[in-house]
Amino acid sequence: MVRRIAVLGVTGALITGSVAAAAPTTATATAASAGRSTGAYGGRAEAYGVTVAAARAAKAGIDWAACPADWGFESPIVCGYVTVPVDYAKPNGKKIKIAVDRIDNTGTAAERQGALIYNPGGPGGSGMRFPRRVTTKSAIWADTAKAYDFVGFDPRGVGHSAPISCVDPQEFVKAPKADPVPDTEADKTAQRKLAKEYAQGCVERTGRAMLSQMTTANTARDIDVIRAALGEKKLNYLGVSYGTYLGAVYATLFPTHVRRMIVDSVVNPARDQIWYQNNLDQDVAFQGRWDDWEAWVAKYDSVYHLGDTPAKVQAKWETLRAAVKANPIGGVVGPAELLGFFQSAPYYDSSWATVAGVWSKYAAGDTQALVDAAAPDLTDTAGNISSENGNAVYTAVECTDAKWPTSWKKWDRDNTALHAKYPFLTWSNAWMNLPCATWGVPQQTPVEVRTGKGLPKVLIVQSTRDAATPYSGAVELHHRLKGSELITEKDAGSHGVTGLVNSCINDRVTAYLVSGTLDGKDVTCTPHATPVPPAAG
Template sequence: MRAPALHLAAGSLLLTALAGVTAPPAGGAEAAPGASELHGTTVAATRAEAAGIDFGACAEGQDLPGRMQCGTVTVPLDYAQPNGKQIELTVSRVPATRKDPRNSKRKVPRQGALVYNPGGPGATGMYFPLIGMLPEWKRIAAAYDLVGYAPRGVGRSAPLSCQDPKQFSKAPSQSPTYPSPAYKKERIAQAKAYARGCAKRSGGALKHYHSLNNARDLDVLRAALGEKKLTFMGASYGTYFGALYATLFPTHVRRMVFDGPVNPAPEQIWYRNNLDQSAAFEGRWEDLREWIAKHDDVYGLGETPEDVLRSFEKARTRLAAEPAGGKVGPGQLQDAFLMAGYYDDYWPGRAQALSAYLKGDPKPLIDIAGPQAEAAAEEENSGAVYTAVECNDGPWPTDFRVWDRDNTRLAWKAPFETWDNVWLNLPCAYWPVPRQEPLDVRTGPGELPPTLILAAERDAATPYRGALELRGRLSGSVLVTEEDSGTHGIAGGPNACVNGHVDAYLLEGRLPLRRADAACDAHPEPKPGAPRSGGHASAGSRGLGAPAPLTGRGTAPDVNKSA
């Protein structure tokens, strides 16, 4: 359905608008790379602007408390063929409240739509608009329509699948820190089978699920929302295709926030970024063990990080011999503690579960680490999109000997996550469709409005070097660093300093003084004992729509954790 306000005039409006669209460049050697897709984006955006989005009640499972509305926007599967096959992306919205939370008698002016993406690849942003009910977001929710969406392939947006969800979550599973040649051979076979499954279940459409098309989809969504210029917040992977958008469509940008940035350098996409990520998680694992050791009087897992590591390995050994509840093995334990590498809100719960298990009570560990059958279909879909996007986005080594050499070296100094990261991404070595050439993200002085970059200094999922790289590539951007912190995604979290910079930028267009980089002290460490429910409600939080790490191992990617 289309927006009623444009129903009568849509036909003539569309024809008039398309008459002014520049024809695509001639084909052959003279056509600039991506010229056909750029023309296709213009055509699709013009259509979307005429049609709008017919917002109404959300589908079952998405109609949560608040005023959230849902609709769809139509985009081409292939932007080089804008009149070819079309797909629908689902969109959610909570209109601006216009209520000043600091003065109930004052109405604030609406500033348009704030579009958000939580990362992944493979995460949905459909629940993002509900964040306006939280205190940290009320000022932004007053001024902006909060808009989330499910990117192509995710949820109801032309969903991708690579295997039967019933086969996705296999538990218990092993997770050897130093895999044997036999285990490597087994995982190679599984990666090949998974890649074949992606091609079989998706057909010729598979090659069109990549970051460049995600950036193009974002421009069509902008137009469908009636926005002449885009206000966007991307977390984690959302920063990467947000940066692509800034490079492709700089004149369409109003304001952009990049929270927990991916390193956008073309040579990093994606093989080298994953190596850097594995190395960074080792440091974050050390942070967690230091914190647990500091609270040995609560958890009894050891007085030093080395003692805590021995307790963890003791649990792995026990679980390998006898899985907890028949479904939590070393693989599930690893996944649970990997999440603590993303968010320190998880530290108390993980430490308590490990402590209880070693003292004879497996229930807390089963509760946090056990697979959930009801989530299998969503997790399989998320994993399929993750794999398709990362494999399609750029070149990967096609010889396992390269992976084996690089990761064997890395695992000696960073054993915590290195090999699990290999198994997650190994289908890309055997990917059956052509790859994209990564775009050189870069804007010159005056080409792009000033943008805001947020990063935690010890973020493992997107190491801090990526924030520095992005700042250097987007002219006029300013970086706000949360020092000595490793939480992944810091906007709207517990750090008032960070939130102050976000509010000033989004509400007033104001960047730190003299547009120089700024620093914020770390937010307080979590207190031992019961974990805070729901985390800290950061925009990058898994609780806002980004899927929790995939607990399924076996033939599927292990953990949806690129960003």
């Protein structure tokens, strides 16, 4: 899951064979079978709708062309669109176009194994940069690129795929925003008002028809239509963070359409976790990883001069928070913006040195360094690719996917108790998700993720100290997907493991994708290298 600066004034913490067009009688039979397998979430109408949409997409294919210049993807990456229904229960109703891009495999025709589709998380993240792993010559992915076309896409509502909105993007980037940690009941009342207004804005700016269809299950159905449009009989998939839940839902709805699947940094897919409890669990995990970072900063006090014990570093953090609350730096960096920048440290240890370095400069008197790093981008208002759009999709999917508590007493009780022990992210996360308490369209029942007949072995990769998706999520998905194998990176905590340099993991990921090879058992890897400050290297 990916967290963003919210309008509420807070930051929270988340594939070559051809496919022929199916005849109506075949589609009906397939849909009937799929409808029985989907359980309470979706039924025969949606199953029939995705079969019809996939058949149409297989017949139409994708009209690949050079990507528009303002999309930022260089040749030989090509772009196109795939048409999908807004509502799969009404496949002949309103439709939207899903933006996709692709780069051909770098190996020979004989080496090619199809297309590998990618989702980076969110909800609200774009996968369109995935083919750039080839153009930028990423060594980790070189062997996989020989075998696969790399395919990215903007999920429904994101970027170039019928983008949605919940608030004026100009308003979204205004700063400073309110301190996410409430001092008084009046502070809580103000945040509750903002959350309700944001939920109303989602309905007004997106419309009920689209908003009610912003679900993980529908995005999974979109992926199956993309698969068909690519001419692929089976899906090869890599999902990170929220992309793991999307992959798990796809595997549940379309088990016989999966060829190979890797899920990295796993969302707990249990129905009672989606999404309220998952967000509460994040608060605990973020605090743990924040503590890890503070210990690292203290270890390198000779470089950063922020305290030689974690307690001293924490005291300096609290002093900094209080200072920017009293007087926002540059008039734009208050506690919310500060948290938005510092939050990257518990997310990714690749950010440890960067965040500590900026803080160290500020402590030495360079206030501009912190303004440059933490202030919002006031030009980030280009509707279809703005952070506002990403935040809207995050909210729309999580709020529509599942039923959330509507009692403010429950939210207040749960978050007050958590904040007492895990203060780094708790209230920020609460306000980020509070629009779901007054959501304006019906909330669904989450998919019951499970192993469907015909599902091949799935490879799960997870670090034990991941903040955004705690380790228990990987264990739960491993239990639910029979035959899956789990690679654990022990004593590490970066979110997104497959993109890091760790041969124990990289070699196994490549072997699985290229050769279908697995260990036949779960594997524990030692952690990737801990960052070292440039000045200490």
